[in-house]
Amino acid sequence: MITDVDPTPASDLYSCELTKADGRKLTLYARHPISRELNAPSPPGGASAPPNPHLRWHPFRGEWVAYAGHRQARTFLPPSEFNPLAPTTDAANPTELPAGAYDVAVFDNRFPTLFGGAHDPPAAIVPTMPARGGCEVIVFTQDPSASLGTLPLSHLELIVDVWAHRQQVLGARKDVAYVMPFENRGVEMGVSLSHPHGQIYAYPFVPPLAEASLARQRTYYDASHRGLLEDHVAAEEREGRRMLYTGDHVSAFVPVFARYAYEVWIAPRVARASLVELDTPTRRDLARALKTVLLKLDGLWAKPMPYVMAFHQAPTDGQPHPYAHLRVEIYPALRMPNRIKYLAGSELAAGVFTADTLPEDKAEELRRIEVSL
């Protein structure tokens, strides 16, 4: 089945939505019209039953924990050299994607932690509910050896438009309260597939870290009629020494309160609640900022930096959130070339991050790395 998607946020973004044999959606994106001849393959090795994840309430932390036991039910493990995110070249060995002329692909995760069809959670001695929502995989490019930072700027601009489009599509769903695009990168983060890709989680509730941060932004806004991140970006820019990128619309910096040695935040200078609300010049500048930062991180030790990168946005309840200010937070996993920053007792059990370096010094190291876009 092939369906055209409704007009996309950026007028020059073309997309084509297909459905796989197991019902999962696949959307292909490009800057040009996409052939309607493309198919939606699916590799062997699916689960023996449809996903049915559930949530349990943690009464001491006040948060939901997601259980996707069906991941255990995989019927088949592909050989390790098999790349399910590459375009299919051998019809007898289908991957998740077709061969053809497109730049970016998004499809439903086959073993999702959140699933729109989840139902009948088990009864337990704490509240439970179906783990509705969704988990998408975004394949950044057909080139398995590329990375977000090395992709041409125009390609990164397209990815920003795709993230915005997924935000709009997923955010419009009734079972979705919050959308978070993110990338886990590197074996140090547990990533087994090296093909450049990210994920998009569409949560059926506002996640606890988002809720806490949004509450703090709202309190500040209600008291001052100013944006907490707007004021913080301005303060970082005035001080200057932790700045990594200062564009016409977007800034990137090592925040003065960095918890990870090379932590970086990227944000538009003016508060916008989500990617959907960014105008085209700001999206373009966000792509430039992102490419600049990622090349600096990879240039630091001339090797790919492992990290978690995530977009922090407003809830998708359709209400205005004037206090909410979109930002990207990047948490690099290394504090020295071969030293992982382990999260241990103080971080995991107390919630107190400990750093043995100063954000100013780490920012200075990154500022010195010259990059060309």
Added chain:
Amino acid sequence: MITDVDPTPASDLYSCELTKADGRKLTLYARHPISRELNAPSPPGGASAPPNPHLRWHPFRGEWVAYAGHRQARTFLPPSEFNPLAPTTDAANPTELPAGAYDVAVFDNRFPTLFGGAHDPPAAIVPTMPARGGCEVIVFTQDPSASLGTLPLSHLELIVDVWAHRQQVLGARKDVAYVMPFENRGVEMGVSLSHPHGQIYAYPFVPPLAEASLARQRTYYDASHRGLLEDHVAAEEREGRRMLYTGDHVSAFVPVFARYAYEVWIAPRVARASLVELDTPTRRDLARALKTVLLKLDGLWAKPMPYVMAFHQAPTDGQPHPYAHLRVEIYPALRMPNRIKYLAGSELAAGVFTADTLPEDKAEELRRIEVSL
């Protein structure tokens, strides 16, 4: 300098407090009087200046981040085979501990993240303050090849008494608001020293995860006049299938809302705010529960399980905290014999833990492991 410590919480706990040449305290513990002839050595390679860590306020998370830049100022790195936690056998190569007849030792961390003498934090575009408080190292035994679980039960009982004593000593300090004994175990947790040891952090504020959990316990207590954890332990015991230990006073179980595959909680059945408030029979039972759980975790795959283990207690403000209920939480780092549970996008950026196994199944695996105390 040698000073006897005031009467300790358990009448048969003997201790001897010494001061190292650099001013750091060392306290030795045993079940018998300790010789006053023991000295307090210190290995070479200290920092070039006294520690002066500081805290910066993270306005989006509402938490303090600790910076201990002085750790970079180490003057000397010992060879990797040097064990600073073993008793000194060669006076020309002193470790942190003397040789002699004692069972457990506690000393001030040489490169502390929190330090009572911290002063004059740098000005910044966010609030800052000195990182007062303290960081202690607790050496569980003189035997470098032992572990908490393999130590004789009587030795583990002594360690519980020492934890209680440190809770009392540190909690009495004016610059300390909350005390957390914990153990990071295994190279998978970034631990470089294999000699069995833990740490005790004395925070100058109530850490955010403790504050959140205490608030939830208080709300429940105020509404029901019952303890949240008392009721939860009773519910776990009624259901039974996740129970790992049921003693006269203490229970251990995989909680129904476990975030880590083999997560275990240990708690007295009746609410007690801290280790200091536990009577001797309950302390003894806590030691039995702890040994049982640790042997099960190590027995699961016949290899030492890496984990973070931490005590969660009441603030040390001297006020009554009838809602607060002491517990030990253990977060094993592995979800399969050679598979680390990585914390990535959903956990670190959204605060939503995702598990692909069910607590009931993991508890059943641990229940099957037979242990002898």
